[in-house]
Amino acid sequence: MAEKFDFIDSAKYDFKDPEKYAFRTPKGLNKEVVEEISRQKQEPKWMLDIRLKALDIFLKKPTPTWGGDLSALDYDSYTYYIKPSEKKGGTWEEIPDNIKKTFDRLGVPEAERKFLAGLGAQYESEMVYHSIREDLAKKGVIFLDTETGLREYPELFREYFTKLVPIEDNKFASLNTACWSGGSFIYVPEGVNIDIPLQAYFRINSEKMGQFERTIIVADEGAKLHYIEGCTAPQYSTLSLHTGVIEIFVKKNASVRYTTIQNWARNIYNLVTQRSMVEEGGLMEWVDGNIGSKLTMKYPSIYLIGDNSRGKILSITFATEGQHQDAGGKVIHKGKNSASTIVSKSISRFSGRCSYRGLVKVIKNATGVKSSVKCDALMLDEQSRSDTYPVMQIDEEDATVSHEATVGKISDEVIHYLTSRGIKESDAQAMVVMGFIDEFAKELPMEYAIELNRLIQLEMEGSVG
């Protein structure tokens, strides 16, 4: 039987491949390592120059202390580049057997056949597979790994690379710029609607590894795209690092939805910069689910620069023992009559910690802005923790901005009501939790919503005595 598509159940993705790699840099990060990455990729000099400049900034900037605890991050202990194989492919036959088996086991090719318009699969530092439905390629849709994007469309690439996340933006953006590898380069031409999702799947296999994908998405005027990223890794006792940068350009009347289902193993620091810019009448949606990792620090951002542009951020976090999810979102309103909503739902238990960190900024003269922020926290026991750090900077009087926050527990009365119909207590709790994040789950493709439901059921079975 074909493996079921699944990257939520941790029992399923916690397996390791033997480490047979084509190339890896020595541990630690320095000029030689960055030059070696650049040499491996045979990229133009301007890119190496940017990498080295970014490295310089990374080394100078202090590790931020305002968010999660990063004190155990030991930058010298990681391997910053691992090339899994000399081969890359547009068909699964071209992929080395051991890597193909990994993705088979995760059900990725099956998902591609069933419900995706295109798929990229990254293993360690490289995208080993990239493919898009032929009809979309014919319409001019570009869906490539980022290196190939740079090679085949150098001008287009340069127009957008680091334009939304400058190299000095933050320490981890600098780190990513210095040693970026893999990720997707996507261009959807004017008026092209891709109605079923494109997906990228990120897999870290080895221990003490750093993965630094770089993704650029451009939706030209009136174009429409839904992109999904999923991430898994086997569990190690040592700490690994995932630091991606995503830049999304939403042109006039275009719309992009970016869905993340992050289920990294619980030994991974997940420090990601995601940013988008929306022109007139455009729509950007971040649907951001953080279930795995040791510490996630990620605040998807939307710059609404065009009039009548819209942005939505829908975030759920789930933190259990040893986890801290520091997530949220930022919206900056520059366009007149631009509108945004941020909905954050967090669930913490077994001393897990969820933090919401958000910003809504309305720039002077951006009249007619509407924004609403809703943060709901569900805490399943007394030991867990939930914090909110909402910031509002409203420099235009003519703006309608609202903020609501609730913190709650699962009520005994509700559990009694549900169990009084014959439903087991753990299932009743799972139902309430699913109900709590229903707003999120119903935005997922059905296959993912079902898996999410199953995961929560599994989690709840462990929590009812």
Next chain:
Amino acid sequence: MDALKITSLKSSVEGKRILEGVDLTLKEGELHIIMGPNGSGKSTLANTLMGHPGYVVEEGQALLFGEDLLSMKVDERARKGLFLAFQYPLEVEGVSFSHFLLNAYKAKNGNEQKMDPKMVISFRNELKKNLKELGLSEEFLKRSLNVGASGGEKKRLEIVQALTLKPKLLLLDEIDSGLDIDSAKLVAESIRKMRKENISALVITHYPRILDYLEPERVHIMAQGRIICSRGVELAKELERKGYDWILKEYSVN
């Protein structure tokens, strides 16, 4: 066979004793009424039998078809055939009525994990039919459980649940309060229908009006945490006319 046999049941809420020793026997297929002044312990009896965590059993026994009800977990009680139509059904945001009830249906029919398509289809047909019977729109299938429903709709939804889950013993806690006459008739009609399928029922009510439809075998009067007297249906009529005072006096209850 006794559907329910309660012996010397005492229970308390927040440390305060409410039930002071309830005795009651309900034969299979019978319908009994419990009436009594406010605060006499009627709802406490229902909630104690269902196993609400706030109600602590101090003494006594309750057998459901011969099995020890009070030692069972709440969900087990339901799977053994007990159903309480709540006086104030709760709202559960994000859990759709049909999803909730399908899960209950699967639990009841011993098929929690598998999604047998045939079962799901027959469940949905049954559920739609039952909604229609209670004069409720199919919109309720998708809506969050009881959210945005009026008081009367919630009561009718409880009956829809009972019709769909087919329990063996029905506890109705003031099912008729908050219902207009037409809805009360629909509810009574459903109860009559369930009785034809040999359901047993214990009906807590303030309004003898519903009794005209239900044809109960017995009427019990509760006061101060006990059942003070049990008679035929004519007692209810008398209470409607004369109030409770005379009977409380007759049984020396203050």
